[in-house]
Amino acid sequence: MPNSKDKEAFLAVYKLIEGEIVSDIRNLPALSDGVKQQLIDYYSECLPYTVPGGKMTRGLTVIKGVEVLRGRELTEKEYKDAAILGWLVEWLQAFFLVADDIMDASITRRGSPCWYKVPNVTQDNAINDALILENMIYQTLRRHFKSHPSYVQLLELFIDTTFQTEVGQHIDTNGTPYADGKRAPLDLSRFTLDRYQGCVRYKTCYYSFYLSCALALSYCGYDPESDEGKALYKKAEDVCMILGEYFQIQDDVLDAFAPPEVLGKIGTDIEDAKCSWLVCKALELVNDDQRKVLVDHYGKHDPEGVQKVKELYKELKLEEMYHAYEEEQKTACDELISKIEPENFQELFKFLLGKIYKRQK
Structure with a gap:
């Protein structure tokens, strides 16, 4: 953690x-x-409630990235620029989370009520607040970087990442189709690892990992069209896709098994019929009787049913499978990171891996 x-x-x-x-x-x-x-008065409450308060890893990664690329301590101006870009990643996160909590009907976020659950906010206001949070990214980016040589590139990174994440969100929220505004009967055939990996790549990998690394590269003047630049951005993307998938699978396991007081929120993946790693793996392993537990209880807001699904996950030893997967991913990441040139750029990905390896919340 940062000091x-x-x-x-x-x-x-x-x-x-x-x-x-x-x-x-x-x-x-x-x-x-x-x-x-x-x-x-309203936004003086909204902003500190929704933007800071998390682990801030995404934002701090931008600063770390600029530091390792510069290969020295940052000047006051460089630190301020990198920190502003870092906060804009956190702003993007806030925009996504405010909207995501409404979509998922979540109750808590970071140990407190979700923004739309705060008294006098209302769901309608919170939807508009999510849009305003997104707009604030571009207001701030224009204010501080309009004259920067990489301004357009920085701008396009935020535009592209927002689109990628919203594609991933669509895949995530449409795991079970709707007809005439009502949820259709649960279709377990839609919960496949192939669909899951596509969702994770777009919903998590780009904005949670790649964006921070690419912003650091862009700020430091690496042209994605040059041979050197292409190679660096591609290596960053390759590592970030592995890190992002690992992070999201970790998130799915924590959603099901971590205590809410540790996790900072009440997990709702089972009730929301999410295409999670756990249900995808379970469907590969279940017998007919076990499959019936999922058919009867997955995607229903019934505490007893949710508990039965979690008991099935334990019966299938999915936690143990996850821990084995975690060690495999750590080894794969270490090997990929060791091949990155310039060597100092490796430190950024070691930093990221250290943040998520064996995390508990």
């Missing part, structure tokens, strides 16, 4: 961005002072 000094410096940059956004609201034309103050 307290790292966190303090990083959070100070968050406060800078928040202050700039509040100032933008204050300067909106053709609004009365009363309306402006209402907006300022």
Whole structure:
């Protein structure tokens, strides 16, 4: 984990961005002072509630990436730039999480009620807040990087990653089809590892891992069209796809088995009929009687049924299978990282792997 000094410096940059956004609201034309103050009061609560508060690994990875690529301690300007880009990744995360919690009807996030569950927010407001959080990324990017030589490249990374993640979200939320606005009968044939891997690549790998690495490369002037640049971005993508799949499978296992007070949220993958690694693996292993447990209980908001599904996972020894998979992925990542040139760039991926290996929340 980052030390307290790292966190303090990083959070100070968050406060800078928040202050700039509040100032933008204050300067909106053709609004009365009363309306402006209402907006300022509302978003002065929304932003610190939804944006900071997580582990901040995505944001800190941008700073780490710029450091290893520069091969030295960053100047004050470089640190500020890298931290702003890092916070914009965290802003993207906030946009996704606010929307995702509504889609999944989740209850808690980071140990507190989901934003749409906060009194006086309402689901309608929270949907609009997710859209505003997304827009704030581009306001801030334009404010700080419009004159930077890599501005267009940085901009396109956020646009491309948002599209990729939303494709992944569609795959995730449509594991069970709907007809006339109602959920169709559960179709277990849709829960395959092939579908799962496609979902993970687009929903998790790009925004949780690749984006931070690519932003660091772009900020440091690596052209994705040059031979050297192409090779570096491709190596980063290759490692990030493995790390992202490992991270998401880890997330699925924690959703089912980690205590909510440790995880920081109440897992709902079973109730929400998610195409998780656990159900995909279970369907490869079950006999007819075990399959009936999934048919009868998967995707239903029934605590007893959810518990029966979890008991089936334990009966199939899926946790043990996951731990074996985890060690295989660690070995595969180590080997892939060791082949990256320049050698100092390896430190970024070692940093990322260290953040997720055997994590508990």
